[in-house]
Amino acid sequence: QVQLVQSGPEVKKPGASVKVSCKASGYTFTTYGIGWVRQAPGQGLEWMGWISAYNGNTNYAQNFQGRVTMTTDTSTSTAYMELRSLRSDDTAIYYCARGLIMSSNWYVEDAFDIWGQGTMVTVSS
Amino acid sequence: QSVLTQPPSVSGAPGQRVTVSCTGSSSNIGAPYDVHWYQQLPGTAPKLLIYGNSNRPSGVPDRFSGSRSGTSASLAITGLQAEDEADYYCQSYDSSLSGYVFGTGTKVTVL
Numbered sequence: 250q251v252q253l254v255q256s257g258p259e260v261k262k263p264g265a266s267v268k269v270s271c272k273a274s275g276y277t278f279t280t281y282g283i284g285w286v287r288q289a290p291g292q293g294l295e296w297m298g299w300i301s302a303y304n305g306n307t308n309y310a311q312n313f314q315g316r317v318t319m320t321t322d323t324s325t326s327t328a329y330m331e332l333r334s335l336r337s338d339d340t341a342i343y344y345c346a347r348g349l350i351m352s353s354n355w356y357v358e359d360a361f362d363i364w365g366q367g368t369m370v371t372v373s374s
Numbered sequence: 375q376s377v378l379t380q381p382p383s384v385s386g387a388p389g390q391r392v393t394v395s396c397t398g399s400s401s402n403i404g405a406p407y408d409v410h411w412y413q414q415l416p417g418t419a420p421k422l423l424i425y426g427n428s429n430r431p432s433g434v435p436d437r438f439s440g441s442r443s444g445t446s447a448s449l450a451i452t453g454l455q456a457e458d459e460a461d462y463y464c465q466s467y468d469s470s471l472s473g474y475v476f477g478t479g480t481k482v483t484v485l
Binding site: 284286293294295296298299308309310311344346349357358360361362364365366367 | 419421478
């Protein structure tokens with residue numbers, strides 16, 4: 250079945266970096282984009298960015314530009330999200346999610362139809 | 375601070391109809407860009423409920439329906455069931471932010 254499986258929980262100190270992985274299976278990885286969304290404890294959903302699994306093109310949310318890097322490894326059907334200069338308010342569950350529309354380019358009216366289970370990232374000194 | 379505003383909570387008795395609103399502006403819903411809805415059960419990842427304003431993915435009961443009008447969108451749940459108790463989020467694209475935006479979220483409680 251189609252699924253996204255994310256890496257395990259992380260605990261980081263302020264100022265450090267974290268890299269979360271998202272391994273896809275059950276479909277052709279390069280035919281859909283991958284988005285990243287985070288959710289702070291007790292809070293709502295926040296979109297972080299999108300990457301084309303076909304050509305690696307990215308679109309980052311303004312709030313994260315300069316601090317986030319999204320990449321893919323097509324040989325292992327895995328997407329990665331690295332967030333740098335971590336602060337305590339980066340403590341959140343980080344989700345990867347597949348775009349609904351089969352496309353190599355960013356489709357601004359896309360939705361997310363398959364979600365990973367989430368990765369808890371805790372930033373604490 | 376999200377640009378899509380939802381009521382914090384909505385409640386109804388089993389079998390009743392409830393609606394969740396999502397209010398935006400001319401740079402997102404009113405542009406018009408498509409609205410999508412997600413259901414998030416406690417402790418789980420969001421699940422796509424409605425896409426393209428009013429379309430249901432395979433497996434989503436027809437008790438759930440969506441609509442868009444002007445700068446707002448709505449999610450309706452008819453024949454409310456205990457298993458519908460969850461958080462619901464709308465999502466759209468915002469041209470001013472050049473990115474996706476989610477609504478503030480609504481907790482639906484079944485009385």
